[in-house]
Amino acid sequence: MGMAPLAMYLNGAGVDVEAFDDSFREPVRSLLEKSGVGILSEPVPSFRPDVVVRSSAIAENLPVLDQWKEQGVPVLRRGDFLAKLTAECKVLAVVGSHGKTTTAAMLAWLLRKADFPCGYLVGGLFRDPEIPPGAYSNSPWVVIEVDESDGTIDGFSPTVTLCLNCDWDHTAQYSSQQGFSETLGGLFSRTESAVIIPEGDELVKLAQSSATCPTITFE
CATH class of the missing domain: 3.40.50.720 (NAD(P)-binding Rossmann-like Domain)
Structure with a gap:
């Protein structure tokens, strides 16, 4: 949605x-x-x-x-419109084959609870019906669930990229696992400040070889 x-x-x-x-x-x-x-x-x-x-x-x-x-x-x-719309923003992009909606929603909720102003766009509904799935903020920061399924991910140049996983999916868009990995590598190379990856994941090597910014891992 x-x-x-x-x-x-x-x-x-x-x-x-x-x-x-x-x-x-x-x-x-x-x-x-x-x-x-x-x-x-x-x-x-x-x-x-x-x-x-x-x-x-x-x-x-x-x-x-x-x-x-x-x-x-x-x-x-x-996706193309959203990339243009947020081109001058500080984008925290949540990407990966699965888990994006939950993770982006948790980040948006936690940041706002911590009084860190940010806008956000997530692809699902919060349990609390009073919290909308999309909200604007005057802050330059915006949390975005970036969709890879249609190729519009190529238009984003985030400030921070949080990549959850890289399972081969959306075969109509990506003919192989390598094709999807190359797309993520391109996103990492366009990321300004940090790429965040699960510790021990093969994506760590991809991020370290593609990104010019630091790669941060988490358990």
Whole structure:
């Protein structure tokens, strides 16, 4: 559910956001409405948008998207848009084959409990219904669950990268384990301050050979 947190984050930043889904479900719909995001019954916004953001699950060549392209409105995948949006932020990127949502949510919750201001976007719901899955902050820091499944991970240059694991997945995007490892190595090389890896994981060698910043391990 990457689109809803992004809509909430943007709305919190003061951006007018409208959202369409052909099957909005609860509690996501209510969370969007509560945050001030406009809910559309048809994929037709009430104003001319500056940009249209689509889920990677939505085909690029849909007629409704082609209409906006013909009018000069950029149409971007969520990950590509998010990478551009946060390019000047201090991004704490949580990556890996699995465990990203839980880890990103824990980090966002802990940082805020510690009075460390940060924005965040996670791909799931908190147990506490009062905590939205996406929130904006004036702080330059933002915790992001970065998705590798569609290749948009290549657009991110984080301040800190926390990589949980590297199991070969998303075979439509990565034809081999090596392909996925190379993608993570590229992300490590673009990371500014630190790459954080589980101790003893093979990813440690990859990080040490790819990153120009320190590699930090944890148990």
